[in-house]
Amino acid sequence: MKILVSLVSLIAFLLVALPGPLYKFGILDLGTAFAGFKFGMFAGIAALILLGIQVFFKRDTVRLSSALTAVVLAAVAIITPLSMMNTAKSVPPIHDISTDLINPPEFVAIAPLRADAPNPVEYAGEETAEQQRKAYPELQTLTYTQSKSELIKATEQAADNLGWELISTDTSAGIVEATDTTMWFGFKDDVVIRVTDEGSERLVDIRSKSRVGGSDLGTNAERIRSFIEELDDVLSD
Known part of the structure; x- marks a missing residue:
């Protein structure tokens, strides 16, 4: 026995x-x-x-x-x-999270890498946005006073600190794209960070989307929170 x-x-x-x-x-x-x-x-x-x-x-x-x-x-x-x-x-059964639900940052350089992914590169739509508003109301556009180039550089550093694979940086457009691979299953989730000018301030938006799976079990929202914390730490140094 x-x-x-x-x-x-x-x-x-x-x-x-x-x-x-x-x-x-x-x-x-x-x-x-x-x-x-x-x-x-x-x-x-x-x-x-x-x-x-x-x-x-x-x-x-x-x-x-x-x-x-x-x-x-x-x-x-x-x-x-x-x-x-x-x-x-x-958590809601969604896998596409963005701090801007009206005009989410778009994947450009990463789009070809998602060509065979079950989840399409396009934003999931208003139904997903509504579920996110209820579940993660704290995830909104960030405002900074640093220059666009400073924020892009800090974004790259934060992504590197988090262990993401940097895919592309377009400083003039204010876009950084990266991929995060989960440790256990090796799921690849893609992230795009957009920095735009708003008068004397800069607006930063982050979008994180899974390549596979209907529900991300809250992973993408947590990834955005971790990035915001890391970005603030980098900028405070």
Whole structure:
């Protein structure tokens, strides 16, 4: 029984831990990868049930170290999918976030890189904008007093600090485009930052869009928040 509990808990953990890297390196498709989470959660529950049976009916075979290991592995397998599902319920099912919902910054240099992406390069539309207004009302156009060239340079530095891949910079147009690759699944999300003159001030808008997936689980909004914080840190140095 001890071996069975250990084996099932390990399988449960692997079904949750491996789909991301396997998808990232092109071994699994996205649907199969997500299916792994479901089966991993079920296997985790099964491992805990088997452990309970072992504790109640074969207590003399229980070893604290192996039991704790099984509990930890099973807990990870159960909690990870549940956490993702809870997050999905708490955020709108959108994947295109912009600080300017009327005239979102457009992807130019990145457009060819998204040619085969399931999510088109064009802005998702008013329905998405309305959902964003309700979920992320704090994400709005930023105002700075620095020059356009200073802001472009700071934008490049902030993007580099965040580990983004810089794709293109057009200082005269005030456009910086970059790609952020998520660590676990290797999802590529694209970002465009636009700097425009408004009298003696500069307006900065950021747009972040996923290449795949209907819901981004709040990732794009969080990416914009992180960029704003990093940009402000760079400018304050």
